[in-house]
Amino acid sequence: MDTVRFTEGEPAVSITRVEPGLWQASDDGRPAGRGEATTRPDGRVFLSVDAWHRSVFDQLAREMLATLPDPLHTVVDETDRELLDGWQQAGLTIRRREWEYVVPTRAAGPVVPPPGVAIVPAGSAEEGPLRELDRVVRAEVEATVGWSEMPAEVLPHPAGDTVVDPSKYAVAVEDGEYVGLIRVVQVTRLPRIGLVAVRADRQRRGIARGLVMHTLDVLHRAGIKTASAEVNEANAAATALFEGIGARRANSTVELMRHGR
Amino acid sequence: MAGKGGIEVEGTVVECLRDARFTVELPNGHHVLAHISGKIRKNFIKIVPYDRVLVELSPYDLDRGRILFRYRN
Numbered sequence: 001m002d003t004v005r006f007t008e009g010e011p012a013v014s015i016t017r018v019e020p021g022l023w024q025a026s027d028d029g030r031p032a033g034r035g036e037a038t039t040r041p042d043g044r045v046f047l048s049v050d051a052w053h054r055s056v057f058d059q060l061a062r063e064m065l066a067t068l069p070d071p072l073h074t075v076v077d078e079t080d081r082e083l084l085d086g087w088q089q090a091g092l093t094i095r096r097r098e099w100e101y102v103v104p105t106r107a108a109g110p111v112v113p114p115p116g117v118a119i120v121p122a123g124s125a126e127e128g129p130l131r132e133l134d135r136v137v138r139a140e141v142e143a144t145v146g147w148s149e150m151p152a153e154v155l156p157h158p159a160g161d162t163v164v165d166p167s168k169y170a171v172a173v174e175d176g177e178y179v180g181l182i183r184v185v186q187v188t189r190l191p192r193i194g195l196v197a198v199r200a201d202r203q204r205r206g207i208a209r210g211l212v213m214h215t216l217d218v219l220h221r222a223g224i225k226t227a228s229a230e231v232n233e234a235n236a237a238a239t240a241l242f243e244g245i246g247a248r249r250a251n252s253t254v255e256l257m258r259h260g261r
Numbered sequence: 262m263a264g265k266g267g268i269e270v271e272g273t274v275v276e277c278l279r280d281a282r283f284t285v286e287l288p289n290g291h292h293v294l295a296h297i298s299g300k301i302r303k304n305f306i307k308i309v310p311y312d313r314v315l316v317e318l319s320p321y322d323l324d325r326g327r328i329l330f331r332y333r334n
Contacts, residue, residue: 048299
């Protein structure tokens with residue numbers, strides 16, 4: 001373990017790298033802070049620092065940034081000005097912004113998908129075609145804006161299979177082929193719309209809207225009044241989709257990055 | 262500093278405040294001003310009122326805390 005003793009700042013702390021991705025700050029034996037570096041399924045390294053004092057945050061961030069190779073990322077709630085300032089002072093810059101929307105399920109009226117398109121509800125989709133569709137849309141995104149511009153994925157994907165739980169997906173079917181999907185996860189009382197995707201050659205026909213409306217209708221009938229969704233600020237189509245159904249912006253998260261030094 | 266010497270206690274979120282902070286009520290009725298841990302932030306876990314959470318209390322100020330974990334319903 002490597003320990004660095006800081007004498008400036010209040011409190012003065014010792015920082016020890018206890019594991020390759022874990023740093024601990026100690027104030028005379030008392031835990032004063034902790035920094036972690038974790039690798040996302042896409043290979044990007046994300047940092048976090050928890051500290052009770054700004055000076056300890058600065059010292060932990062400095063140690064981590066001095067040790068780890070670029071590029072490095074972190075995410076911050078944009079209303080947390082102190083944390084945002086801390087990372088910016090450490091040398092990270094804002095790379096992208098995600099709006100968190102509160103989506104009222106009451107907005108869901110009769111679900112009318114585009115002509116020739118049917119919606120298969122969550123839990124009824126066939127796994128094989130679902131996984132194939134997921135591979136296709138991810139390849140299309142990767143070939144255009146890049147998956148790193150999409151909502152973050154933090155669960156590991158064994159053997160590159162990104163459909164962790166097929167029962168969470170509803171799909172749009174056209175001519176017997178899966179052409180669009182939506183994933184909704186409900187861990188607490190606030191369900192999260194985690195992914196909406198339509199094959200590139202079937203976009204701009206209202207399929208995504210049909211999937212979202214179907215999902216909101218299902219949630220509404222289950223007695224749930226609102227859901228949440230995150231949308232990349234640069235994604236004009238997704239922004240228009242959610243704002244068009246009455247979703248309102250509740251918060252924003254920014255991803256910061258340190259580029260190569 | 263989960264599990265590393267801090268005082269950890271379960272509580273219920275009663276209010277979402279500005280600046281990504283929350284008021285958490287502990288079983289003894291005490292209210293703590295808490296922010297979320299980096300791990301929760303990195304995993305995009307959303308905290309809303311009535312969520313049951315695990316809070317680490319600050320050793321410097323027992324009125325402050327950090328939300329380490331959100332329990333499932």
